[in-house]
Amino acid sequence: SQELEQSPQSLIVQEGKNLTINCTSSKTLYGLYWYKQKYGEGLIFLMMLQKGGEEKSHEKITAKLDEKKQQSSLHITASQPSHAGIYLCGADFFGHTPLVFGKGTRLSVIA
Amino acid sequence: GAVVSQHPSRVICKSGTSVKIECRSLDFQATTMFWYRQFPKQSLMLMATSNEGSKATYEQGVEKDKFLINHASLTLSTLTVTSAHPEDSSFYICSANKPGRGHYEQYFGPGTRLTVT
Numbered sequence: 001s002q003e004l005e006q007s008p009q010s011l012i013v014q015e016g017k018n019l020t021i022n023c024t025s026s027k028t029l030y031g032l033y034w035y036k037q038k039y040g041e042g043l044i045f046l047m048m049l050q051k052g053g054e055e056k057s058h059e060k061i062t063a064k065l066d067e068k069k070q071q072s073s074l075h076i077t078a079s080q081p082s083h084a085g086i087y088l089c090g091a092d093f094f095g096h097t098p099l100v101f102g103k104g105t106r107l108s109v110i111a
Numbered sequence: 112g113a114v115v116s117q118h119p120s121r122v123i124c125k126s127g128t129s130v131k132i133e134c135r136s137l138d139f140q141a142t143t144m145f146w147y148r149q150f151p152k153q154s155l156m157l158m159a160t161s162n163e164g165s166k167a168t169y170e171q172g173v174e175k176d177k178f179l180i181n182h183a184s185l186t187l188s189t190l191t192v193t194s195a196h197p198e199d200s201s202f203y204i205c206s207a208n209k210p211g212r213g214h215y216e217q218y219f220g221p222g223t224r225l226t227v228t
Contacts (some may be wrong), residue, residue: 016191033216033217035216035219040146041221042204042219042221043206043219045217045218045219074171088155092217098145098157098206099155099217101154101155
């Protein structure tokens with residue numbers, strides 16, 4: 001079974017609208033990473049969350065990790081075309097280990 | 112943030128030839144690097160863990176004789192695709208662990224697109 005579930009798979013939002021992407025783990029996380037990728041390109045590191053209840057922000061993107069460290073959400077405020085891309089969450093289950101990735105969320109922002 | 116580079120960014124080779132992809136951590140030392148593979152419209156799949164000074168650890172289903180990994184220094188890991196076939200065409204991405212305060216952060220290279228004709 002999939003250890004990391006990401007939803008939605010695809011999202012189309014109007015420019016200026018807010019949106020949320022969720023990432024749920026089947027077990028407790030050591031750390032949770034959020035990346036952005038444009039198709040065929042490398043991954044851009046957005047944020048890493050490690051503590052239960054932690055919340056981090058970068059420009060208009062906010063990510064939270066729940067207290068149980070099994071679910072994270074990525075929230076984009078007032079979306080812009082530059083936010084379009086694929087958002088991937090990656091789970092580190094034991095620390096200093098390779099990441100297990102969700103299937104990604106493809107975000108399109110339309111004018 | 113940290114910088115991880117990959118070279119080449121794109122490579123086209125003929126079936127039967129070998130291709131080497133380099134992954135470098137430019138501003139930090141990485142005892143551990145990871146190699147991932149990504150097929151079109153799919154997520155990243157871990158291929159192997161590269162440890163400096165020791166043998167790589169391969170994921171189940173990944174042929175170690177086909178995908179040779181060498182981590183000769185704390186800033187360089189190489190992936191060599193031997194006797195490449197068209198089904199090896201893919202996007203290969205490496206990552207490196209950068210030590211932080213009580214944790215590691217993984218930074219990814221820009222990827223290498225391999226096309227085998």
